[in-house]
Amino acid sequence: MTDPLARLLGPSGPDVGCDVCFQLLDRYVELELAGRLAELPQAAALETHFAGCPACREEYESLRDLVAGP
Amino acid sequence: MLTVYRSTLGSMSLVDSLADAATLPDDSQRWVDRLTAEGSTREQALTELHALLLKAARFEVSRRRGMVRGGDLDDLALQAADDALVAILRRLGDFEGRSRFTTWAYKFALLEAAVKVRQLAWQNRELPMEPEGLERVGGTAAAGPDAELLQATLACLDELTPRQRDVLVALAINGVPIDVLADSLGATRGALYKTLHDARRALRARLAERGYRPDDVEGGDRD
Numbered sequence: 001m002t003d004p005l006a007r008l009l010g011p012s013g014p015d016v017g018c019d020v021c022f023q024l025l026d027r028y029v030e031l032e033l034a035g036r037l038a039e040l041p042q043a044a045a046l047e048t049h050f051a052g053c054p055a056c057r058e059e060y061e062s063l064r065d066l067v068a069g070p
Numbered sequence: 071m072l073t074v075y076r077s078t079l080g081s082m083s084l085v086d087s088l089a090d091a092a093t094l095p096d097d098s099q100r101w102v103d104r105l106t107a108e109g110s111t112r113e114q115a116l117t118e119l120h121a122l123l124l125k126a127a128r129f130e131v132s133r134r135r136g137m138v139r140g141g142d143l144d145d146l147a148l149q150a151a152d153d154a155l156v157a158i159l160r161r162l163g164d165f166e167g168r169s170r171f172t173t174w175a176y177k178f179a180l181l182e183a184a185v186k187v188r189q190l191a192w193q194n195r196e197l198p199m200e201p202e203g204l205e206r207v208g209g210t211a212a213a214g215p216d217a218e219l220l221q222a223t224l225a226c227l228d229e230l231t232p233r234q235r236d237v238l239v240a241l242a243i244n245g246v247p248i249d250v251l252a253d254s255l256g257a258t259r260g261a262l263y264k265t266l267h268d269a270r271r272a273l274r275a276r277l278a279e280r281g282y283r284p285d286d287v288e289g290g291d292r293d
Binding site for chain 2: 058067
């Protein structure tokens with residue numbers, strides 16, 4: 001959270017919002033860890049959402065790290 | 071405890087909908103079968119699932135430990151696991167097997183734990199809705215490369231609706247977590263994010279009207 005201008009304006013691309021983000025999160029994480037994100041059409045919109053929503057980004061990072069294991 | 075969970079999942083319609091679902095990977099299918107079974111099979115599945123959820127909740131609480139002072143964090147993790155189990159049983163019919171069942175289940179525990187930690191961190195604190203943070207932002211703007219665009223952006227805040235401005239200032243400037251603010255305003259997280267998104271779009275539009283090119287800004291909250 002270093003750039004106040006970036007925080008105010010947020011990301012500019014299509015954004016799925018928090019509810020759809022939660023629906024897709026498990027699928028996104030598994031495909032990311034498998035190196036197959038291209039199979040998820042909403043991947044870019046999810047990444048836009050992660051850039052604009054710190055809470056969803058934190059939960060994504062937690063799920064990714066938990067599933068990836070130590 | 072488990073008796074309460076059983077009552078959440080007793081309907082034939084849910085069992086029928088799961089039976090109609092696409093074929094699931096073996097391990098996920100086994101979870102669904104056991105959670106929709108009767109008697110000791112289901113009780114054992116619930117116990118095992120709760121243990122997994124507790125592991126996930128503790129993982130999340132441990133990551134966020136620095137946000138809070140005091141509080142019984144292990145009890146918080148247990149509450150998160152309990153709430154996640156209830157949510158999972160309520161939404162089991164939504165599970166389509168597009169990920170492993172355990173990955174799908176983990177996200178509920180992580181969400182419950184993250185929300186509880188944020189709420190604990192902000193309890194008894196007044197939520198900063200007013201723009202005291204803006205003065206700090208405005209003060210740092212003079213030296214930055216986008217100083218003019220930032221000053222123009224701050225000036226455009228007054229053209230947002232009061233609700234949009236309050237939400238944007240609280241979330242983007244004052245750092246209030248979105249679920250803490252949602253709880254305070256009696257809104258859902260999704261609805262509040264839409265308000266934030268609309269406010270940001272309106273800001274970009276106002277700046278474009280003034281000849282700025284806000285789409286050149288790589289916006290967002292990434293560190």
